[in-house]
Amino acid sequence: MYLTDPNPKILAKKSELVRKLLSFLPRDAVIDDPHETLAYECDALSAYRCPPMVAVLPSTTEEVAKILKICWDLDVPVVPRGSGTSLAGGALPTGDSLVLGVARMNDTLEVDYPNRLIRVQTGRTNLSVTGEVESDGFFYAPDPSSQLACAISGNIAMNSGGAHCLKYGVTSNNLLGVKMVTMQGEIIDLGGSQLDASGYDLLGLICGSEGQLGIVTEATLRILHKPEGALPVLIGYNDSEVAGQCVSDIIKAGVLPVAIEFMDRPCIRATDAFSHAGYPDCEALLIIEVEGSEIEIEEQLAKIIEIANRHSPVELRRAKNSDEANRIWLGRKSAFGAMGQINDYMCLDGTIPVSKLPFVLKRISEMSKEFGLDVGNVFHAGDGNMHPLILYNANKPGDLETCEAFGAEILKLCVEVGGCLTGEHGVGIEKRDLMQIQYSADDLEAQMSIKDVFDPKWLLNPTKVFPLDVSAQRRGDASQETAA
């Protein structure tokens, strides 16, 4: 993938920028030593690295506003950063950029149980939000796999999902309001504690805009009372089509599990060897979890098991207590680690209509042979959110490129069958050059015109989301313009 070259005119402004930043920020909040900026050179898409010109760690919204105003005046691009866990390169800097990290802004500002909300600074990690209200029986629903580390700011930027969003929705469905700073340094409140907007749903537009429209410093999040309990059932099939049909039948029967996870044979074998979860060696494994009181769990699981049995499973294991539940989840939760032990991997997250599942799995396995790279599939089956893990060897020349080409083909397939490029990780740099597969020129123009409104100079995270040649003119990138 092509990384943009730093603009020498901006690099020349480094000392002026640092001087202005130090006029109001403490010394330890401004990182400009090239050895130290290395700490910000990548996020979880670690195949790509580039240290920024400067990194700053403000402590207040007002500081964020001042920093952005300075960058606006000096035309310095800004890359917002939460915890740096993006799998799509959403927080990857360019060499001429300022990385603005919100890690020091991690206070809880308000907890209001009657109104079911919590207001936090966005440097707080996802799991710590639940931690704040857990002892009173509440939780924050979106649960991306990185929830121990990922920040709410990044969750909002990428509109993060998680295993339980079949029932609880993704970030945008659980976000009530934000305090945001625009690139010009203006502070704006969107949404609030009420349940709908008075004008355009700008809050909905901000969520998932990958840090390109503003920097969110505070968020009002919806919290929910925890269910009384939850238990999973594990079902194995020797045919992925049958497993897909089982999922569809469960949903049609009116049961709405909180999670329906699906693993294919390569993934089952890898995780079982790694975690010794005792999974059956079969073509497709489903883990279906339901919530509620004992009576309610019993009622839902009985319906699920009745439907599952109609499709002749090779294995059906029902958790009776939390120990058994943990054992069922053990393999699934260590799936990524297990695959990582075999080799380097690239994880995609294209989403497809559930009915296309068997066809897509078959095509992926055919393509795996064509490209000569192994692939394992583990995904959220209830909502069609795939996670193909393509194995490659980072030390073998050309392997990464082959892997990326294979990945692009899978994502094309997802779009062809009526799905999309990314269901939860975001576009970042990883999928920006594939956007034209899903969107026409007019579709992209409509999206880019929104960025024109919020960030007329295209300084905020400018090289993300849109194909570089498509955004070149707006970014003032003459080299790309001519290349396009």
Place this chain on the structure above:
Amino acid sequence: MSTTSLMPSSESDIRDLLISETEGLHIAGGQSRLRATEEKVISTCALTGIVEYEPGALTMVAKAGTPLSIINETLQKENQQLAFEPPEYKHILNLLGHSTIGGVFATNASGSRRIQVGAARDHLLGVRFIDGLGRVVKNGGRVMKNVTGYDLVKLMAGSWGTLGIITEVSFKVLPIAETQVTLQIASREASILTRAMNTPYDVSGTFYDVASGFAYIRIEGFDKSVKYRMQQLLKEFSDFEIDIFDAEESKKFWSDVNNLAFLKNMQGDLWRISVRPTDGIQIIKKLDPKASYLDWSGGLVWLRVEEGFNVREKMQKMSGHAMCLSGSFNQFHPISTIEKTMSTSIRKKFDPKMLFNQQVLN
């Protein structure tokens, strides 16, 4: 107002119309939620049909002008529904039209179950629309999870026809619960609504009638589960006098709520206020209205007040907004200067010729 109504039957007809159009237009579906604001109306009523329905994937795609009644009938056959319970305003607003699926999403019309399952905007997965220059734009898709590019779907939901003519929508549907009950609780305090929401019993509707002092709490699901949760709530509220509505009575009650039946045949201006749930009852105490009801665990306030009474003045610094559905005030609540600047700029990008619903959201 005497109006001419155009009903183009394809996207290309709409595109041709918009490319040559220079005068203001009223963008409408079946005209059951918003009175025509311009003489020339473009309605999506001729763009009808369910394009795709996959009950096993909980998704449907339909042309924008498809009547809501057709959508509901089709879903019902598979025992599914639009879980956000789109409310109907036509009777209370004395409008003759019919509700379309495009209109439901364009106005983000969400009913009582909003507190449990989210608003219309949370169920909208994808849109196709034609902007003011005649460009066909699509955003989102027909899958449940999609973070590819900006979420213009949310922007279009609740944009009241001001950014483009929506031609097709795809959305999430959910199963109809096997059964339901509603507890009618005699309570002097509206705070019983938030108390009910703060239990693990998955309450799907909360309503409070201020005059009678009755709160209504709905629970839905499979039979055993509903019975269990009902018993738990009865225990929780054992200090109160409670009547139980069975499934049929419960359905009738919430259907009346969603048609605003309790505010029909009354004089006075009709207001809808959205605030922090615990603020709802405070507003009512300040205003002393002719009639008032709380939905959304207290955060949605329905009011009848004396004609010409300015409800917004009384809200002062309270976070939230008031919509005037019938009366002499601007229907839409003013927004902050910076939000206004951004909204106006977005509007100009999507509708540079200023064709669409100029009187709306202004």
